[in-house]
Amino acid sequence: MRSFVAVAETLHFGRAAEQLHLAQPALSRQIQALERQLGTALLERDRRSVSLTAAGRQLLEDAVPLLAAAEAARRRVQRAARGVNRLVVGFRTGVLVTDVVRRFTAAQPECAVDVVRLEWDEQEDAIRSGRVDVAFVRRPIDERTIRLTPLYAEPRLVALPADHPLASAPTLTTAELADEQHLRYLQPVRGADGRTLRLRGMEEKLEYVAAGHGIILLPRSATEHFRRPDVVYVPVADAEPDEVLLAYEASRRSKLLLAFVEAALLSPRGADVCTCNK
Known part of the structure; x- marks a missing residue:
């Protein structure tokens, strides 16, 4: 399966073989064996290209x-051993976990x-x-195999530059912010040297806000942690x-994990904000 993923992601047997530290004929035999086991072709290949069926x-x-x-x-088994x-x-x-950890x-x-x-772009991979x-996660999140x-x-x-015309408003609406440049997840931004960047950490995002390159919508708890x-x-x-949601790999049935979920559900956090079930 790892061999197939390497070929499927590179669409090149030679590069995949180097990545896997395998000889190319051995890699080809593995893919052919997998195709025979599944009873279907997985790749279309000729002398010039490889593509997925x-x-x-x-x-x-x-x-x-x-x-x-x-x-x-594998990691959990080794840890148990x-x-x-x-x-x-x-x-x-912005998510405080101390009370839940203490209760657990x-x-x-x-x-x-x-x-x-965890940063926004690693929460799913860290769980899987x-x-x-x-993990205590925020949306958006890829829910495949995750409960x-x-x-x-x-x-x-909304985070605005201090000199923004709307910065003194007591409250705003999304319509009033519609014409602003929003710095969103996964949306690339152009750096000072012209390179395209993807903002990961909160500090980076706020630097771009302060410089007047855009605005961001943040949960209240995050704004309490980053004052400038x-x-x-x-x-x-x-x-x-x-x-805010609690996330774990969907196939897990660990008693300790389920006990942690119970401890999180008993947390008073969020009593002064709207709950998800209302």
């Missing part, structure tokens, strides 16, 4: 999370908990690869609330 495209879509789950299982009883918890900017460890004192901060066992438990939602504010004199936060009355 419809079956190949479907397998690639399924194979990536499947391999990630296998890697995650070392006698380590540990849960790794990921969290996004009080009920499960034999389990150690590590916490890892086993780098974290469970989501809604926890709470919070209002959004050249950026102003204004509530957006009709903005869609930002939802």
